[in-house]
Amino acid sequence: MGQKLLKMGDLTKACGVSDQAVRLYERMGLLKPVGKTSKGYRIYDTGSVDTLRFIKQAQRSGFNLEEIRALLHTDIQDDQACASMKGLLDQKIHALTERLVELQATKDVLQSLRKACEGEPGPLCPAFLRLCVPNCTVSNPQGVRSSGPIHEEERHDD
Numbered sequence: 001m002g003q004k005l006l007k008m009g010d011l012t013k014a015c016g017v018s019d020q021a022v023r024l025y026e027r028m029g030l031l032k033p034v035g036k037t038s039k040g041y042r043i044y045d046t047g048s049v050d051t052l053r054f055i056k057q058a059q060r061s062g063f064n065l066e067e068i069r070a071l072l073h074t075d076i077q078d079d080q081a082c083a084s085m086k087g088l089l090d091q092k093i094h095a096l097t098e099r100l101v102e103l104q105a106t107k108d109v110l111q112s113l114r115k116a117c118e119g120e121p122g123p124l125c126p127a128f129l130r131l132c133v134p135n136c137t138v139s140n141p142q143g144v145r146s147s148g149p150i151h152e153e154e155r156h157d158d
Contacts, residue, residue, distance in 0.1 A: 005034065005043045015052040022052070030055055030069055062092050 012019050025031040031051055033042035051072070058068045067088065074081050116126040 003045050008042050011044045014049050
C-alpha cells in the first residue's frame with residue numbers, strides 16, 4: 001500500500017493554514033511538494049503534514065521563519081543540536097523578557113493616562129495634555145480638568 005498523497009486543499013485543511021502560507025513556505029524552502037498531478041496541481045505526502053504542523057508549532061513558540069528553516073535542517077541526532085537549541089531558546093527567552101519589560105512600561109503609562117481621565121468632564125482632556133506636554137500650548141489652561149499634577153515617575157518621554 002502506497003503513501004497517501006494530498007492536494008494543497010487537503011493539506012491546508014489538515015493543518016489549518018491558508019494556501020498562501022503553503023506557497024510562502026515553499027518559496028522559502030521550508031516545504032516541498034512531492035510532485036504534481038497531470039493537471040499541474042501540487043501534491044504532498046504525509047511528511048508534508050508533519051512538516052507543516054512543525055512550522056506552525058514553532059511559530060506559536062515564537063520562532064520566525066528563518067529560525068524555523070534552520071531548525072528544519074538540523075540533524076537532531078547531532079551532538080551539537082541540543083546545545084544549539086539551548087542557545088537559541090536562551091536568546092528567545094531573553095528577548096521575550098526584554099519585551100515584557102517594555103510592555104509593562106507601556107501598560108503603566110496607559111494606566112496613568114486612564115487615571116488622568118477620572119473626574120468631572122471638561123473642555124480639555126488631561127490624558128491628551130499629558131501625552132503632549134511640554135509640546136502643547138493650551139490657550140485656556142483654566143478649562144483643564146484636574147486629576148492632579150504629573151509626577152515625574154508617571155512621565156515616560158521615551
